[in-house]
Amino acid sequence: MKDIYKFHSGLDGFFYSLHGRYKCLTFPLSRLMGEAKEIYGLSLNSAELGDEELNDKIIFFRRVTRNEKTMVSTLYITGLLCEVCYRVMGIRPYAEQIMGALAINRGVAIQMQTGEGKTITAAIAAVMAGWRGGPCHIVTSNDYLAKRDAESMQPLYERCGLSVGFVISGMEPPERRATYTRDIVYSTSKELLADFLRDRMSEEAESAVASEGIRTFVSGCGASKKVMRGLHTAIIDEADSVLIDEATVPLIIAIPGSSPLLNEAVRTAYSISEQLVSGQDYYVNQQAKYVTITTAGNEVIETTASRFPAAWRNHDRSSYLIKQAIIARYCYHRDVHYVVDQGKIVIVDEKTGCMMDGRSWSGGLHQAVEVKECLENSDPTHAHIKMSFQMFFRLYDNLSGMSGTLQNVEKELWSVYNLPVIKIPTHAPKKLVSYPEIVRTSCEEKWDAVIKDIQLHTAKGRAVLVGIRSVRDSEVLYARLLSSGIPSTVLNALRHEEEARIIADAGRWGQVTIATNMAGRGTDIVVNTDVRAVGGLHVIATERHESRRVDMQLFGRTARQGDPGSAQMIVSLEDEVIKIFSPSYFTPVLKILTCADEYAHVAVWWFKIVQYFAERSISRLRKKLLQQDLALSKALSFTKY
16 A cells, blocks of 8 residues: 655655656657557457457456456557447547557556547546456546546447446435446546545544444444545546646535624624725735734734624734735635625636635635625635545545646656656647737736737637636626627636537637636637638737646647647736736836837746746645645544545
C-alpha cells in the first residue's frame, strides 16, 4: 500500500524530481509511436475476423488480462480494441490516440491537444483497466460531459463485456449505489469526493454503533448506506484543472444550522466596517484576501464592541467578523465571484465561470456578502467532514490523466501525485496564427480594441470566440457590441442553460460568442467549411490569468485537427492580474511605456513576468496546504478506505 502521507521536500524532493525526469525518459515518444503503429497494423489485421470470432477473442482476453502482463499481449489486445471501436462506432483510433491510451494505461498523464480525440483515448484505456478488474472512474469537467460520454461510449464498453454508468448531481443514493457497481463510471471530481466523504461518515456511524454493541438493532446504519466500492483506477480529463487549479479547494459536507445571534453580529460587524477608514484603520491584501487591523482600528473596535450580541463582544471574535465584512466589501465582487439569483447569493467558480449551487463561504463571510447585497441572511452551515481534491486523488491505486495544457505543471504533478507527464504529438500539423499581444492603458481602451478586432474578422465571415474572465465583463462587452450593431451570444453563469448548443454553434459564419473562461470545455466548436476557407475560428483573450495554462486552454479552442485558426491577446493595465500581483508604483511607468509604440513590448514582457510570479506564488501555496493536510491527517490517524 502506498504511503499517502509521504511528501518529498528539501534535498529529498530534489532527488525525487530527478527520479521523475528519469521516469519520463522510460516513455520515449519514438518507442511509444512505434508500438502505436504496430497496434494500428494489428487492428487492420483484426478486420479479417468474423463477429463471432472477434467476440470469442474478447471473452478470452478479458479473462486472462488480469494475469497476462507481457508486452506482446498488451499490443495485441489494444489492436483488438481498436477494431472493436471501428465496428461499433465507425471510428478507428489513429496512432496518436493509441499512444495516449498506452500511456494512460501505464499510469502517465498525457498532454494531448484539444480536439485530438481524448474521449476515445480514455475509453480504450478504461476498457483495459476494466478488464484488469476493479472499478474505473473517468473524471469529466461537468455533469453534461459525464452523461454524454458514458452514453456515447456505452456500445463500445458493452461489446467488450463491461458495464458503464454515470453519476451526476441530483441522483439519489440507491441510484448512485447501483451505478458504482458497474465497471466504468463517468462522473465529476466533486461528485466522487462528495460520495467518498458521505461513505466515510457512514463508516464512522457504523463504528460508533458497533462500539455500543447495538449494531444489529439499528436499521439503515453501516455498510448498507455506502455507495462506492473502492478507489482503484481514475482517468482524469482536464487533469490540470482538477489536480492543480482545484487541488486545494476543500469539498465540505456541511450540516445546516440556525444562529440568529451570528446573523445579528454579522450585520453589526458590516455596519462598523463601513465606519473604518482604509489605510488608516485597516489594510487589505487582495491577493491573499487578508485584512490587517491597525492600532487605530482596534481602538474603534473596542469602543463599538458593546453593539455586538453578548456572545460576540470578545475582541477577537468581533474583530474577526469585522475583517470578514471588509473582505466581503473589497475582495468579493458581484458578477465576478458570485451572482445574485432569485434573491440568493450563488458562488461562481472563477476558473470555469459556472454557478456552484449549494456552495457557501464559511466563517460568516457568506452572510457578510448577503448584507452587502441587502439580502436576507441565510442560516450558516457547520462543517462535518471535508477533504481537498489533492488529498482525495492521492488515495487512488492507479491514477492517470489527460489535458491539452499540462506544460509548466510537470514537476508539481510528479511531486504531489507521482504522475510523470509526456506530450502526445498532434495527428495533423497545427495551423494556429498567433497575433502580437496588444496592451492598453485602461479597460475602456481595451474594449474598444476588442470590438475593432471583432469587426475586422467578422467582416471576412470568420467566427469569433471572446474569452472573458468575469460575468460582469461579459455583460459589459455584450452591451457594447449591441450598441455597435454587432449581434453576439453570451455564455456565462447567468446564461448557462444552453451551454453545449452555444459552443457547438460558435463556428458558424460571422458568429460572435462571448464566453467566460473555460465555459464549454469538452464540447467541440465545429467550424463550418465556409468559415474554414476564410481563416477558421478567431479567438480573443481579453485578460491574462494567474496561470498561463488557462490562457492556453482558451487558445486551444481553435486550430484543431489541422484546421486554420488564429488567436489574439488584448489586455489592459487595469486587469486583475496587474492590480493584485504587480507593484502599484510601477503602473505609472507601464502607462508611459504602453503609450510609446517603440516601448510597448516592455509592457507585454512585464505581463509575462507578473504571470510567472503569480503561478509560482500559487504553486507554493498549494504545496504548503498539502503539507498541512498531510500532517493533520497523519496526526488524526485518517486511514484509506
